[in-house]
Amino acid sequence: MVTLSRRATLLGAGAGLALRTTGARAEDTLKIGVVSPLTGPAAESGQFKQNGMQLALDAVNAAGGVLGKKLELVVEDDQTTNPGAVLAFSRLAGRDDIVAFIGPVRSTQVNSMAPDVLKAGKVMMIGGTDPSLTHLGNPWLFRCRPNDTYSAQVIAQFGVKELNKRKWAVVFSTDTFGSNGNKALTAALEKEGIQPVLAQGYTNQQADFTPVVLAVRQSGADILSSYFTYENDLGVFARQVRQLGVRIPWVGSPSIANTTSLNLAGPALYGTYGVSDFSADASPAAKAYAEKYQAAYKSMPDIQSSWAFDAVNILAMAINAAKSTDPQAMRKAVIAIKGYGGAEGEYNFDENGDGLHGYNIVRNDNGKIVFDRHIELTA
Amino acid sequence: MSLFLQLLFTGFGIGAIYAMVSLGFVLLIRAANVVNFAQGEFSMLGAYAMLILFAGLGVPYLLAFVLSVAVMAVFGMVFAGVAYWPLRHRGQLPVIISTIGASILLANAVLAAYGPSPQTLPGMFDNPGFEVGEVFMDSQYLLILAVAALLVLLQYLVFEKTMLGKKLQATSQDKEMASLLGIPVAVMVLITFAYSAAIGGIAGVLVAPILFVSTGLGSLISLKAFAANIIGGFGSIPGAILGGLALGIAETLGAAYISVPYKDAFGFAMLLIFLLLRPQGLFGERIAEKA
């Protein structure tokens, strides 16, 4: 959290004049600008993200920092809204002393600030999984999570090849995340020659899902797949799925395996599968991260925190590799990262800026998320 | 058929939630002529009070329930003093804006204090529900329906059969005249706010096992409850209940048979139709001004 005195610096810096005069203090650290939802509907994920970044930051700084300086985060609230995101980013972009950015986890907010990122011309690590974000011709966006085409392909592959199911029902939020997930999954299933028997969108923040659950029941589907944005929606839906007697296997988007969903839905999610970019048992790096997180925060790590943890580490690596904070050099250094084992998985950045190309399948085993398998795709 | 019955039951359940919150609205409209946009936040606060007392401090369920409602009653009076009393002579609009401000304040103050994670709160019964034929009946919905009916009866008795209710109504209709008649207007207003907040609290505690405890709990239902209120007839107690049930059923059936993504639109479209064709609602005040 930023203190009052730093707030004064920030204001001065925003004016674009005070930079040179803030002197030694400003030179002491390398600053990373962060746009996070501290308020609004996604405020919870903002907290997980903060935890993840802090963990990586402390480790990097304890190990001597980057280029001999300590890293520092400058966090701005995007209020979980697009105008908020644009303003928060422009506040950061006005500062010359910020060397790189970490963006929001929600795709629509990344989208809204993307033109300004292009103008700012510095590396931004993002968590939004909308595939198009790294295909907009914006060279500065780098993704620390596998994008939704991969999650969709992994869901399709797992359901069709491993579970041998061909009658699919897809339930998705009509927001950016959900509707793109649905699009990607439909495309992935088409490759297997499958047309979903039901593709049902819903509007976020519902008090009841009975019509949706009954539609799934009536459709005769033998497998359910879902893209839920908010955990409370997922919780209500999951309970009604069980109450109304839908017993088919269920493979969900990452939110089905996150901490909040497990708390809210409880037994209703037992036996479900999820794709998860983070799974503690997927790799030694992930395991080490999970232990560290648990020690620091006394709770299980969340996917909202692991990508942010990796983002800080990757930026530190890139600056060290580039031996400078020159944006172009940093960009090349990020793309050059291959085979780095982060908490989320093995990073192999491609030219688009996508670092990860696979997903884990996890299973909810009576309330505990257990690693099932990793499916790596070759793009 | 079983599909339809299931939808109908769910519609009733959701409608009962709207109706519960709507009852709190009605009270304030009837007794203080206040349209309170923070009514949903009363429910949210009630749910948090229950969460702290029951899940946090381990107070037995029923005692925690009673205490939460009592806390809300006190809170209602504080709310009246801050957001309503200073504006009472300035017409409806300033009060509406002030309650909107209060709703932003409350939701975000709780967010700052308790964080954004939604929490679970158990219901009164361990049994989640039972099946009648092929229809699953959620026990919490049944409880809400029962409590809503009980509250309607209570409100009816208070308003129509007691001196207190008559004084409250007199205060609502004409504050000056009421005070000339020796009715302590300030006390009446405080009682109304306390009662309304308490009902909001009851609704919150009962709804939380279904919708979870989160800072967004209030906004999720309050607009719909407000709409239910108008459909039923502004300021009418039976109207609030019937409007709530009608809205819940219309939404659920509309979602099932027409379109799920437009589910929220059905309620509002129904509201618009009602406002244009039958503005006084199912049971309602006449809208007329005398020359």
Place this chain on the structure above:
Amino acid sequence: MTRAATASPPQSNWRRGVPGALLALVAVLAFAAVAPAEGYYLNILMQASTYAIAVAGLVVVLGYCGQISLTQAGFLGLGAYCVALGTVDWGLPFFVALPLGMIVTGVFGLVLGLASLRLGGHYLAMVTISFQQILTLVLTNWISLTHGPDGISGIRRPVLPGLDLTGGRAYLGLCLAALVGATFFTWRLKGSRLGRAMQGVRDNEIAASTCGVDIFRIKVVAFGISAALGALGGGLFAGAFAYISPDQFAFNESVVLLTMALLGGVQSPFGALLGTCFLVMLPEWLRFLRQAYLAVYGAAVILIMVFLPDGVWGLIARRFGGRGRAQTAGAAGELPLLDRRAQPSEEIALKVAGLSKHFGGLKALDGVDLAVRRGTVHALIGPNGSGKTTFLNVCSGLYRPTAGSIALAGTDVTGMGAHQRTQRGLARTFQNIRVFRGMTVLENVMIGAERPGNDVWRNPSGVVSRAVGALQFVGLEDAAHLPVGALSYGHQRYVEIARALAGSPDVLLLDEPAAGLNLTEKRALGELLSRLKGHGLTILIIDHDVKLVQQVADHITVLNFGKRIADGAPGAVLSHPDVVAAYLGEPHLHEVA
């Protein structure tokens, strides 16, 4: 009222405020030229200026016309989507898409205004909320048209031949210039005929309708203007940020816009401007509070409502206001109706036949006939509850009769609304005074002079001099610039009479003008009525005060229990046994047709 009124403020002409506006225009363009060309401050400035245009729309619909609207963000969004879809999908130039958006949105505003026909207050609030919610759902779910939740990116800014407005500074200049234009328009609107009609509707719908204002049309127009201004702000917003999505125009934003208007002061576009700047900046200033800042924002809204009822601008205007208004001396015009010097004639000015009005089982009026001859003072008297005020309300069009007909100078007006009857020369005052409390004495009377059909109604300076003339007639010209609420009860009654006279009515209906007056005031009123009578005005007066009636009336009709019990010359009527009985409270013995 077909065209939006241009300037008709007190003692002014079309140039009023133009130099100030031009100065402001030059100032903002100069400012834009040195403003930051990109980054945070530019974004803040563009957000504030585009929002402020939309908030000016709220000043019109809420501040002037008194209709609550919680859908301004929806209008902002419609304008933004028209520009976004226009420039991205349909290949329209920016300056085609922007007015198109204003027209489309304006039409939505008009349609929404139709809902205000029967609804006010919280009902209208709910209608606008519903519209807002449905719009958000459509923007999100009608993906083939709106691109759905992804929103639209790559929105282009305008390029004119020889003028490239795509740069940060140039585009900011455009936004600020539009803001100056919108503020100027809104400010001028307040002093125009249309603006006064809106304020009349806001302060007292019934009185406005009896001044010839078509309430419904005025409300619809106010919604239309408000929507178009919202769309102008929205279109510029879309160009400013190059990316829009449905969640930017949701209900919460409407609440924010409403708060901006109220915070600054909803009576003035300058207040709206101030409120917008303040609320755009407030969350920014409060960022140091981190998670608590929205809570502080909510608390600030309550505090503002409690401590700044007229908004920040109201506070400033009070502190530095009292801007010395020019004297109106010399501006007084003659009242043409006083030149008629008509003699009492046999021509019937107002004819009522078989008029009945039933409220449920209660027969407030039961087959009443009455004829007012031109140039006479006709009195309608009767005990309390005899149906006098109901008669006047039916005559002036506020109530629909159950049966019977009303004709004004030979034209049947039974099916017409109050404003249409006023347009045909009927004017009235009210027993429980209905003045426009938010306005000055002069503005009150100007609304009367602007009665459609009045000889000066489209002539701004004529309206002012007519109004001053009417005030002079009742002896209130010195009070012209006082808020009407500052006058005594008796003087407010004179304002009502002046308001009616300024419209040069053919028939004036006076509803118990002596009610609530003290003895001195009653005497003065009697003199005023005698003067009016001396000028040959046709008057129908109802009152209890038999002395006053005797003093002025040429003809008296008596009502009791909704029936006419006597009609004729004053001496004969007042000595009629049934009338005496009715007034003494004894049961009357004879039925009189």
